[in-house]
Amino acid sequence: MDYFIELFCSGLTRGAIYALIALGYTMVYGIIGLINFAHGEIYMIGAFTAFIVATVLSIYGFPLAAIVVVTGISAAIWSSAYGYTVEKIAYKPLRNAPRLTPLISAIGMSILLQNYVLLAQTSDFLPFPELIPEFAFMEPVAHIIGSSDLVILVTTAISMLLLTLFIKFTRLGKAMRATAQDKTMALLVGINVDRVISATFIVGSLLAAIGGLLIASHIGQINFAIGFIAGIKAFTAAVLGGIGSIPGAVLGSLILGLTESFATGYVSSDYEDVFAFSLLVLILIFKPSGLLGRANIGKV
Amino acid sequence: MTMISRQDVKRSLLVSLWFVFLSFPIMVIQVNPVERTVVWRWSNMLTVAVASFLLSLLVRVWLFRQEKRLVQVQLSPSPQPSIFHDLLKQQKFRYPLVIAGSVIVLAFPLLFSSYQANIMTTALMYIVLGLGLNIVVGLAGLLDLGYVAFYAVGAYSYALLNLHFDLGFWAALPVGGLLAALFGVLLGFPVLRLRGDYLAIVTLGFGEIIRLILENWSAFSKGPSGISNIPRPGFFGVEMSLDQAMTFMYYLMLGLLAATIFVVNRLQDSRLGRAWVALREDETACQAMGIDKAGTKLIAFALGAFWAGLIGVIFAAKTTFVNPASFTFMESAIILSIVVLGGMGSITGVIFGALILILLPEYLRPLSEYRMLAFGAILVAMMIFKPEGFITGSRRVYRFQAQKNSPILKDDE
Structure with missing residues (x-):
């Protein structure tokens, strides 16, 4: 039973990380109908920035609390900046192009960013400094759930709450929902759609940066290629829950995380990714609109 | 100003x-x-x-x-086509160009070292891969990001059939192609209902699944260490030195390329080819015209995969070694860039794109680490500045041409 609970907890942690990345996909898709292929790379850059800042600070001997705060803030700033720039360079000029064009541009951006980090930094796996200490009060349950799992779950829950409040009640959040519903109409009622799109990319990148920071300190090592597979899986989660739907992305992520965790625990860890992709293929065959997504009925 | x-x-x-x-x-x-x-x-x-x-x-x-x-x-209302396009169009230049090109291509292994011929063989392989993917992406408009899976199926089918049943290259060639086509149909069935971007992700997932299985199912595929000692193709039992084998490989590839160009060219103008283009332009309208959407898509997948399978077999025979590391997503991305860079739907474009993308990094070895960086940048830049590629696939336009002595024209004038 302990093993089951342990797998359940690690599945939840995985799911939480996927959710943080999947939200970026789903929000962007909801607004401009584009699969932002480079989103996984934004997550990777968030993790890398966090790694660089945290290591520099720890070398210069700053206290842990200061390191955590500065690292978190700089990862968020730089990820958002990259997300914003990627949108401006690779997607904005293609707003009215055929569907395939921005998708290929996004793939190009993903390859570009990966190799940029590879060339500017290194291709080796780098040890990520320990940012989350072992809490004393977690000791009785430490064999089931670790301190970092707890931090990930709590941080994710808070982020989700803030995001919901932001989308529901702020001016910008309302503008986002309006733009997602009908871009032309949003323009007509005076919403600056370009700014809303930029804001969406920034918010998505911010969440991805949080995810990057959390997973890097959880796993303890990073590499330039981590964004690709994480991005694909988060996208799988977003599709699973119904792309464009924010609660759907969270639900899909948790299901994917749990599936992977149980598959790894009870079957074999070698086929973890195969399970994820098979789940994606199956979902798309039987329910292309996802669990909570709206069916897209084409009208002529 | x-x-x-x-x-x-x-x-x-x-x-x-x-x-x-x-x-x-x-x-x-x-x-x-x-x-x-x-x-x-x-x-x-x-x-x-x-x-x-x-x-x-x-x-x-x-x-x-x-x-x-x-x-x-x-x-001024007249559009200005590119110089290159103009040059190809004029009969005066066309034939000398084609003849000069074929003489160089045919004599290539005699003129240059076998090392050069080897590089050229690789380039020819990528041209054929590009032409195969061009059917799926360029003509039928189905963005396939897992094309390398079919290439892997071809390569592994030769490697495994040779390992277990001692099957020769010539027997494995059609088998590899057909197996890949079968996988194409297998992939095609579930994704028939999906639109462009979903399709892209599922094909990508499919490509990754194939690679992961090859990597992890060691009992079947020998895992990451791969399969070595795959024999090169024979020619009626003639003994060949390594150099001769390489030259033979080159001509083999050249023959296959010629056959591929011929087939793809004929396909483009066929009923099926026009159905693909119609599918690419507007699925709903295409269906309304009575085109069998499912069948047309499946054939596109199967045919595209068939060529990837053939090249996979040749790849296994050329390198005499296969392992899963040769079939990553990056390989799919390179083949896709060939199609996109050259111009989707155009045979000349694909040839041009493959030659640039494969030969340039070979001859710029010192810059090879920047290769993928440049790939990414080129893909983005192409989409922004020239989304139609260097050479645009020209659609055949049927125009009413009145004859000089026809009575209709007289009224017109």
Whole structure:
């Protein structure tokens, strides 16, 4: 039973990380109908920035609390900046192009960013400094759930709450929902759609940066290629829950995380990714609109 | 009115400043977490500043000229096709060009070393792969990001059939192609209902599944260490030295390429080819015209996969070794860039794209580490500045041409 609970907890942690990345996909898709292929790379850059800042600070001997705060803030700033720039360079000029064009541009951006980090930094796996200490009060349950799992779950829950409040009640959040519903109409009622799109990319990148920071300190090592597979899986989660739907992305992520965790625990860890992709293929065959997504009925 | 105004310079400076900020942690700081040292690479910052400033100015100049050209086009209604396109169109140039090209291609292994011929063989393989993917992406408009899976199926089917049943190259060639086509149909069935971008992700997932299975199912595929000692193709039992085998490989590839070009060319103008183009342009309208959407898509997948399978077999025979590392997503991305760069739907374009993307990095070995970086940049830049590729696939246009002595024309005049 302990093993089951342990797998359940690690599945939840995985799911939480996927959710943080999947939200970026789903929000962007909801607004401009584009699969932002480079989103996984934004997550990777968030993790890398966090790694660089945290290591520099720890070398210069700053206290842990200061390191955590500065690292978190700089990862968020730089990820958002990259997300914003990627949108401006690779997607904005293609707003009215055929569907395939921005998708290929996004793939190009993903390859570009990966190799940029590879060339500017290194291709080796780098040890990520320990940012989350072992809490004393977690000791009785430490064999089931670790301190970092707890931090990930709590941080994710808070982020989700803030995001919901932001989308529901702020001016910008309302503008986002309006733009997602009908871009032309949003323009007509005076919403600056370009700014809303930029804001969406920034918010998505911010969440991805949080995810990057959390997973890097959880796993303890990073590499330039981590964004690709994480991005694909988060996208799988977003599709699973119904792309464009924010609660759907969270639900899909948790299901994917749990599936992977149980598959790894009870079957074999070698086929973890195969399970994820098979789940994606199956979902798309039987329910292309996802669990909570709206069916897209084409009208002529 | 000058080309670059002061405001342009100011804006470019701002852009440059932004990129300096953006690239600061990753370009400037290099930490060594084991020895706990930090290296500040300030020279990189200068490079980024200068490069982004110049690039930004360049884009501004381009935009300025584009605007000017747009005005000119509006003034004079005749569009100006590219010089290259013009050159190919004129009969006077066409035949000498084709003849000169084929003489060079045919005599290539005699003129150059076997090393060069080997590189050229690789380029020819990528041309055929590009032509195969072109059927799926360029003609039928189905974005396939897992094309390399079929290439892997071909390569592994030869490697495994040879290992277990001692099957020769010539017998494995059609088997590999057909097996890949079968996988194409297998992939095609579930994704029939999906639209462009979903399709892209599922095909990508499919490609990854195939690679992961090859990597992890060691009992079947020998895992990451791969299968070695795959025999090269024979020619009626003639004993060949390594050099001769390479030359033979080259001509074999050339023959296959010629056959592929012939088939693809005929396909394009066939009923099926036109159905593909119709499918690409508008699925709903295409269905309304009575085209069997499912069948047409499946055939596109199967045919595209067939060529990938053939090349897979040849790849296994050429390198005499296969392992899963040769079939990553990057390989799919390279083949896709060949199609996109050359111009989707155009045979000349694919040949052109493959030659550039495969030969350029081979001859620029010192710059090879920048290869993938350049790939990414080129893909983005192409989509923004020239989404139709270098050579656009020309659609056959049926135009009513009145004969000189026809009575209709007289009325017209």
